[in-house]
Amino acid sequence: MKYSLLSLIELLCSKITMIVLSLMAAVTFIDVCCRVFFETSLGFTYELVGIFLAVVFYAGLFNVHRKNKHIRIDLFDKFYKGRLNTLVSWFGYVLEVAFFSAVVYMLFKQMEDTRMFQERFMFLGFAKWYILLAMGVLASVALIGLVCTSPYAEKEKG
Amino acid sequence: MEMVIAFVALLALLFLRVPIAVATGVVGLVGLAWFQGWSPALGQLGIIASETVLSYEFAVIPLFILMGNIISRSGLAEELYVATNALIGHYRGGLAITTIAASGGFSTFCGSSFATAATMSRIAYPPMKKFGYSDSLATGSIAAGGTLGILIPPSIALVFYGIMTETDIGQLFVAGVLPGILGVCLYVCAVLYVVHIRGEKSGLGKKASIKERFAAIGQLWAFSLLVLLVLGGIYMGFFTPTESAGVGAVGAIAVTLIRGKFKWSSLTGALEETAYTTVSLIAILIGSLVFANLVNISDLPYHIVNWINSMDLSLLGVLVVILLIYFLLGAILESMSMMLLTVPVFYPIVAEMGMDLVWFGIIVVVATEISLITPPVGLNVFVLKSVISDVDIRTIFRGVMPFLVADLLRLALIVLFPIISLALI
Amino acid sequence: VPAAATDTLVLRYNQWFPSQHWSQKDGLHKYFDEIEAVTEGRVRVRPSAKPIVPPTKNYQAVSNGIVDLAWGPHGYTPGAFPLSEMVEFPFSVYDAGISSVAYHRTFDKFFKPAGMHDDVVTLAVHVTSGGNLHMKDKPILKIEDFENAKIRVQTSVVAEAIQGIGAVPISGSLNELREFLSRGIVDGTSLSDELLTGFKVDSYIDHITQIPGGLYSSSAFVLMNKNKWNKISPVDQKAIMSISGEKLAYRMGSLWHKNDLIARKLLQDRLGKNYKVADEALIKGLEEAFFNGRVAWLDKAKATGVDIAEANAFYEEQTNQITQQQ
Numbered sequence A: 001m002k003y004s005l006l007s008l009i010e011l012l013c014s015k016i017t018m019i020v021l022s023l024m025a026a027v028t029f030i031d032v033c034c035r036v037f038f039e040t041s042l043g044f045t046y047e048l049v050g051i052f053l054a055v056v057f058y059a060g061l062f063n064v065h066r067k068n069k070h071i072r073i074d075l076f077d078k079f080y081k082g083r084l085n086t087l088v089s090w091f092g093y094v095l096e097v098a099f100f101s102a103v104v105y106m107l108f109k110q111m112e113d114t115r116m117f118q119e120r121f122m123f124l125g126f127a128k129w130y131i132l133l134a135m136g137v138l139a140s141v142a143l144i145g146l147v148c149t150s151p152y153a154e155k156e157k158g
Numbered sequence B: 001m002e003m004v005i006a007f008v009a010l011l012a013l014l015f016l017r018v019p020i021a022v023a024t025g026v027v028g029l030v031g032l033a034w035f036q037g038w039s040p041a042l043g044q045l046g047i048i049a050s051e052t053v054l055s056y057e058f059a060v061i062p063l064f065i066l067m068g069n070i071i072s073r074s075g076l077a078e079e080l081y082v083a084t085n086a087l088i089g090h091y092r093g094g095l096a097i098t099t100i101a102a103s104g105g106f107s108t109f110c111g112s113s114f115a116t117a118a119t120m121s122r123i124a125y126p127p128m129k130k131f132g133y134s135d136s137l138a139t140g141s142i143a144a145g146g147t148l149g150i151l152i153p154p155s156i157a158l159v160f161y162g163i164m165t166e167t168d169i170g171q172l173f174v175a176g177v178l179p180g181i182l183g184v185c186l187y188v189c190a191v192l193y194v195v196h197i198r199g200e201k202s203g204l205g206k207k208a209s210i211k212e213r214f215a216a217i218g219q220l221w222a223f224s225l226l227v228l229l230v231l232g233g234i235y236m237g238f239f240t241p242t243e244s245a246g247v248g249a250v251g252a253i254a255v256t257l258i259r260g261k262f263k264w265s266s267l268t269g270a271l272e273e274t275a276y277t278t279v280s281l282i283a284i285l286i287g288s289l290v291f292a293n294l295v296n297i298s299d300l301p302y303h304i305v306n307w308i309n310s311m312d313l314s315l316l317g318v319l320v321v322i323l324l325i326y327f328l329l330g331a332i333l334e335s336m337s338m339m340l341l342t343v344p345v346f347y348p349i350v351a352e353m354g355m356d357l358v359w360f361g362i363i364v365v366v367a368t369e370i371s372l373i374t375p376p377v378g379l380n381v382f383v384l385k386s387v388i389s390d391v392d393i394r395t396i397f398r399g400v401m402p403f404l405v406a407d408l409l410r411l412a413l414i415v416l417f418p419i420i421s422l423a424l425i
Numbered sequence C: 001v002p003a004a005a006t007d008t009l010v011l012r013y014n015q016w017f018p019s020q021h022w023s024q025k026d027g028l029h030k031y032f033d034e035i036e037a038v039t040e041g042r043v044r045v046r047p048s049a050k051p052i053v054p055p056t057k058n059y060q061a062v063s064n065g066i067v068d069l070a071w072g073p074h075g076y077t078p079g080a081f082p083l084s085e086m087v088e089f090p091f092s093v094y095d096a097g098i099s100s101v102a103y104h105r106t107f108d109k110f111f112k113p114a115g116m117h118d119d120v121v122t123l124a125v126h127v128t129s130g131g132n133l134h135m136k137d138k139p140i141l142k143i144e145d146f147e148n149a150k151i152r153v154q155t156s157v158v159a160e161a162i163q164g165i166g167a168v169p170i171s172g173s174l175n176e177l178r179e180f181l182s183r184g185i186v187d188g189t190s191l192s193d194e195l196l197t198g199f200k201v202d203s204y205i206d207h208i209t210q211i212p213g214g215l216y217s218s219s220a221f222v223l224m225n226k227n228k229w230n231k232i233s234p235v236d237q238k239a240i241m242s243i244s245g246e247k248l249a250y251r252m253g254s255l256w257h258k259n260d261l262i263a264r265k266l267l268q269d270r271l272g273k274n275y276k277v278a279d280e281a282l283i284k285g286l287e288e289a290f291f292n293g294r295v296a297w298l299d300k301a302k303a304t305g306v307d308i309a310e311a312n313a314f315y316e317e318q319t320n321q322i323t324q325q326q
């Protein structure tokens, strides 16, 4: 049950990331076309593309966590064997969870600040904190993914 | 003193295999808390994690990577490689030179050194392996070749520099052309040195017939079309460098469609891979920015500036000092964060001394380029490692060394002869 | 410069604006030197080497102690400071120095008691010089010229107003403006003349329509963190305040005005008859374009509990009074 739920989220996050990424390219392209061929322009492109980037990042984070795709330096991997390997892996894992928990917490804090401030997007017109809420939720989901993933350990070669 | 501890701690975490994003982020956060308390420290993480990601300027990253990924699946880079190979592949070291030339060509419009390194490692590594090239030469030429694209326009690094220093981005692009070509030439020399003087293993590629050569070159129309679209569009003033990335991505899809090579699975594959790369790079960007704030809050730049001023150096002396700092920082910092960190500190110093900021921009970007292949943190090397997982990372670093020497030579030439950068503008 | 005392309190300033711009070099950095002088070296301000937070987060960063001092426009966080929009409406700033003093007095009398800037110590609020219409190829001389014109704007007030008369407002940072103009992404921009030359984009502009009193003006702040402020001795606090407030507002505003006049002369010399002053019909049309925005803003401003009509009258009265004194 637990695993099927995780794979469902995985599928969902991956679909969101891919669709929004395509939209990002499409909106940029359409904006350029409108300008070059029809002398008009979508004033909100700037804000929209920024929002898309945020969604791509936080939705994509889930799968990067799940698949241990974060870039790390494996220069000394061959020294980490057996229990040392386990220890090093868990150490990194704890730091990772701590750091991304801080990110989630601060995103919600930032959302609260933005809401109190009544900040708005200049051209899209709606309140900015909705997007921060979405970022916070996606980052939380990603964090759950990280917690449910066993620590990164270089596979013993053999 | 605190900063010495911070740098040592960062290195320790990196060697303990903590993800780069987490290592820089955690050290930055703890350091900021030490100087300012937890609430402001976390506040900065919050602002960076939301504002950085919510900005148009950084959208250039996924768009360029997407374009590169689509192109790499469209067989375009392969054709570029095949065409170059048909011309020079049968000489000794020819495949490595082919890799350098194709990387340079590919990154001309791809703009991302990571995408170039990732793509070329898929295309160029198997044939080099097949014809008996040593692992170090094969991987070294791919990792180094990927850095060429950072300077050759369109260049994200030059865009960032232009934004930070209010220098004309169009001028910067033009200025990057000759140093870019110089870089390709020196890399070719490095390959020749490795195979002829050091005598490293490098088999001979198959000699192509005249007919094959013409056929291969004829295949390059799609490549030319994209170059025309992306670079032409920027130079003609149809769109900004950032927008060119979006146009290029859609253009790449269109080209694959026209050539009948479009597969739905390659598009989704490209999107998926772009997502992975984007997320891990932006995560690093977030961590680096937190760390950069620590460097800033610790007043390190302030002390460096005072120190440089106190030595009362000539412009050349100042440049040498600045480049030494770049080399040291480049050992551990990722290139983008290094630029974000150093450019605002250094450019007022050289500007005050009357230096041309376009010229300085080229120097900075070449110095940054070098950081991508210097150990221990050389991102291009890591990208390569992630694609070709069975080659030891030290082998790649060893293979990169001759190219590093070529880069340093180029840097020296660009510093000593400003005309190389400024001739075309 | 007096030697640093051992107990020097070093305050960090968020240097997000180009440090070589006169507003920083000749304005704030000089003010920081004076802070050091009047406190006999006990308080010193150090600009950061690079922006520690983006310009949209200046207020937040000062309030929670990320930086100790910040300067910046209110308009970068649309919606957050509704009261500041009072000075952003058109046709009111003829001399930024005078208007800044009047604005600072209005802030002290009306806005501050209503809780604006409650989380920080306000060293000054001021206005920037009025914005004109700077166009690349096609001048804007009558309201119809706005139709389909792509114009980069600085504030949402202007964005909404010109959208209503057919223009396409485009956002984007000042840094991107050069790209925008050179690539034809915008047909023009609305800025104060001095920002046009200050950001070296004037070479792309061939037509300027001067709007007397400005199409808009920006409201800006200079803020300090409360905790850091409380660490300063009462004597030094008093010394700092003696060069802040109205004085600082005037320093920034008049510096803006001075540079605006220099830039205006420069542009007039270069453009000749292409530097025009807006005629009555255009002004009238613009007034109408801003009407809805003004009504909507009045409601927002009233919601803050300030008698905004009275505050506005006070601001105008002070402006006139100071103008006559000079």
Ligand code: NA
Residues within 6 Å of the ligand: B107, B108, B109, B110, B111, B112, B148, B149, B150, B151, B152, B153, B154, B155, B156
């Ligand atoms: Na490039």
Ligand code: NA
Residues within 6 Å of the ligand: B330, B331, B332, B333, B370, B371, B372, B373, B374, B375, B376, B377, B378, B379
């Ligand atoms: Na490096």
